[in-house]
Amino acid sequence: MKPVVLVVDDEAQMVSIVTFAFESLGYSALPATNGRQAWQILEEKAVDIVILDIMLPDMTGFELTERIRAAGNNVPIILLTALVNENDRIRGLEAGADDYVGKPFSPRELSLRAEAIMRRTRGASTHEAENTVESGPLRVDLRGERAWWAGKRIDLSSTEFRVLAVLAEHEGETVGPRQLLNEAWATSTTVGGREMIKTAIYRLRKHLEQAGADPSLVSSVRGKGYRLLIV
Numbered sequence: 375m376k377p378v379v380l381v382v383d384d385e386a387q388m389v390s391i392v393t394f395a396f397e398s399l400g401y402s403a404l405p406a407t408n409g410r411q412a413w414q415i416l417e418e419k420a421v422d423i424v425i426l427d428i429m430l431p432d433m434t435g436f437e438l439t440e441r442i443r444a445a446g447n448n449v450p451i452i453l454l455t456a457l458v459n460e461n462d463r464i465r466g467l468e469a470g471a472d473d474y475v476g477k478p479f480s481p482r483e484l485s486l487r488a489e490a491i492m493r494r495t496r497g498a499s500t501h502e503a504e505n506t507v508e509s510g511p512l513r514v515d516l517r518g519e520r521a522w523w524a525g526k527r528i529d530l531s532s533t534e535f536r537v538l539a540v541l542a543e544h545e546g547e548t549v550g551p552r553q554l555l556n557e558a559w560a561t562s563t564t565v566g567g568r569e570m571i572k573t574a575i576y577r578l579r580k581h582l583e584q585a586g587a588d589p590s591l592v593s594s595v596r597g598k599g600y601r602l603l604i605v
Contacts, residue, residue, distance in 0.1 A: 376402040377492065378420065382412040382438070383427040383454065392425055392454075395481035399489070409433035416442065421449055423488055428455045428466065436469045443470035448519070448532050450491045452484070467573045472533045473559065490560030491532070507542045510604040511587070514542045523585040530581055533558070537574045541592065541602035550599040575600060 379396045383389050384407050393403040404419065406412035409432050415421070424442075428435035435453050442449065453466045456477040466474055472491050475484050507514040511524040519535045521528040521542075530538065536558040541549060555567045558574070579589035593601050 376400055377422040378402045378404060379488070380404045380406060380412060380415055380421045380424045380426075382406045382409070382424065382430065382435075384408060384429075384431050385427075388427070388454075391481055392484065395485045396425075396488070399485055407431075409435075409438045412438060413441065416447065416449070423492060424449055424451045425484070425488070426451055426453055426471075428453055428462075435471075436465055439466065439469040439471050443531060448530075450488075450532050452488060452491070454479070454484075464569050464573055467533070467570055468577065470531045470533075472531070487561070493560065507539070507545075509542065509545050512542065512604055514539055523582065523587040526585050528581050528585040528587075530578070533574050534578045534581060537571075537578055538602075541600060545602050545604060548595045548598045548601045554599065571600070 377400070379401045381389050381392045381396070381403055383392070386407075389405045389407070393405060396403050404415055404421065406415055409430050412424075412426070416424075426435045426438060430438070435455075439451055439453070442451065451471045453471045453474040454477060455463065455466070455474055463474055473487055475487060505516050507516065513522045515521065516539055519532065521530060521535060521538055528538075537554065540554055540557045551568055551571055554571055555561050559567075559570070561567070575592060575594070579592055582591060583589040591602060591604060593603065595601055
């Protein structure tokens with residue numbers, strides 16, 4: 375079956391551009407022009423990835439992202455934004471988005487970013503798909519994108535899970551920003567990357583704490599990166 379992309383934008387031309395880019399890659403595209411319509415589609419159909427404009431007529435992309443995550447839906451979300459304010463971009467990641475692409479953008483770049491996220495979601499290789507990482511009370515299912523602490527499920531978004539998976543696979547080691555971006559976001563660019571990492575680490579610590587783990591298990595190593603250490 376073809377993967378399904380939900381394209382949410384109130385500009386018909388933008389919907390056409392994004393739809394064409396994904397259909398060229400073999401996707402089936404579902405268009406929506408506002409948040410309510412997008413939400414209805416998500417309730418009725420299985421969607422593999424969402425391309426979501428921040429500025430919608432009835433609600434913001436931030437609000438729709440938060441609503442999707444609150445419903446327990448971990449579908450990958452890429453935000454489209456003309457906003458240049460770094461705080462606005464961070465807000466999108468805090469809401470639960472997996473990535474963002476600034477307008478104007480290259481349709482090719484957008485589709486490549488989506489493909490990278492899809493590969494991470496499905497498992498980048500057979501080796502990853504067949505392995506579970508375990509360390510003390512922590513268990514990470516790489517194939518199912520699920521994690522547990524002492525048997526209790528850790529509620530994570532797709533991005534948070536990928537960050538935890540990278541740190542768990544390198545447990546006890548310091549993982550630098552470039553390596554984290556490469557393995558968790560499948561990108562080598564560091565533009566805006568450090569803030570993305572900080573936001574994901576902040577959310578990851580919160581979810582670990584909610585599951586009964588000590589959030590300081592994920593520590594920052596000044597000037598070097600981050601480390602997961604389970605003792």
